[in-house]
Amino acid sequence: MRAVVQRVSRAKVSVNGVSTTEIGRGLLVLLGVCQTDTESDADYLADKIAGLRIFEDEKGKMNLAIAEIGGGVLVVSQFTLYGDVRRGKRPSFDAAAPPEKARELYEYFVERIRSFGLPCQTGRFQEMMQVELVNDGPVTILLDSAKTF
Secondary structure, eight states: OEEEEEEEEEEEEEETTEEEEEESSEEEEEEEOBTTOOHHHHHHHHHHHHHOOOEEOTTSOEEEOHHHHTOEEEEEEOGGGGOBOSSSSSOBOTTBOOHHHHHHHHHHHHHHHHHTTOOEEEOOTTSOOEEEEEEEEEEEEEEETTOOO
8 A cells, every 4th residue: 555645834635627635734645556555564664654743843843743733634545646657658557456455444544544533535546636735845754554665
């Protein structure tokens, strides 16, 4: 399971030009599910993301987690995180989980984030979405439950 985690001052998802969900200060999580992922991969990433200390404290040091600043989380499913372009220029998505499995683990991940008491909004699974964000910092963290990089 892969996640691109962005510290944002605000983020919003629209479908067909209509805003469907948004958050203020918090984290935008773009989440990709691999064919071999299990609930333990989702647990690992949810625990890591809930505890990421990437918000500034009163001294300007990145030392606070999302719960400590009262922020929200917006999770958007993004199978393209498993796009492989090592062989050519057109991405192959063979490693991405099939939609049924991806939806199940995506929803499980969202529930894990909520289990930490964090307000969590979602994009729309398998929909063409427009994601707007203001990356605060910018701060962007890449996470992979396979620990391959």
